[in-house]
Amino acid sequence: MYIPELYKNENQEDIQNFIHQNGFAILVNQTDGKLWATHIPLVLDVNADGKQVLVGHISKLNPQGESFKADDSVLAIFSGAHSYISSSWYDHENVPTWNYLAVHVYGNVKIYTHEQAVNSLKKLVDKYEANSENPVRVEKLSEKTMREARGIIAFEIEITSIEAQKNYPKTEMIKTIKISFPN
Template sequence: MYYPKAYQKKDKSYIFDFIKAYPFSSMVIQGEELLATHIPIMLEGNADEFKLIGHIAKSNPQFEYLKSGTEALFIFQGPQAYVSSSWYPHKDISTWDYSAVHINAKLIPRSQRQLEKDLKILVNHFESRQENPLYYQDLPRNLIEEHLPLILGFQAIPLKIQAIAKYHQKQSQETQIEVCKHLSKKKNTKEVAEAISNENRLK
């Protein structure tokens, strides 16, 4: 990761909460070529010490490389948006604001029994937010038994963690406020405006 010191995030709670907030990850493994899969990841543990929990289809090309001890890179992305310098009170170069967490981790396959427990936690976590949730335990048992042999669960033990949040920290407060004003006008960039405001403690 390109990791400028001004944007580094070292706080363990920040990283833990970031993954909980943005759990859809890109998992990259070196096979005969670089292979990437986009999957939801759950956390096991706490901010001081945690593991990543996930699963992939056995038909996925990554499957043959997912063995105990294999290293993978997990990429989590937060709010991001293009920032036009036309919004600045002075002429400058346009940029992109974003946040991300990269975790290099050692993969360890899960047993079928543990996989089912993981799937129950994953499904129930996201179903709890639905208006009419369909929890894992309420799915037809025959459907679950047909599905389980087709996937492989794993845990990933972090080896290296890097987190970054580039939200106009180097710019003046006047510029930060102006950028937030423009980003807040669009539905899909409001979250970036909030991130800039929070990162720079704007009033």
């Protein structure tokens, strides 16, 4: 992604927090000779080798899964807050622009075994059930319900690079802040 130097975010803690808070991503790769995108939750984790990875799953019926075997390269796009910036907000003439937060994670897919898939489902469910009044636990689901896990392709994405866009810089150029963005 093109990021002007002024907007690059290389703070690893900020990037990790952003991914944790905006975990619903778009996973993109080449499938059957064309670009393919799937909207899925991804969880930032650490694998057995101590490397940061993204963990997720898709349906076995999704053609994207079959393409992982031919080319394991993927791009995961995480989006955050965004808004139009009016040129009227400046104390001088300027062009309007768009303020946004985004992280692009590039990597290679490694398919999980069924046991690894179930463990990744536990982490995903635990993350999103953490604030539930009556949290669901994968360990407590029936054998019948857990057979559904045979219909997924679970994987980790070994991260090769990350690009992050940060907020429009807070400068004296802007007269009035009309929107607030998370830091």
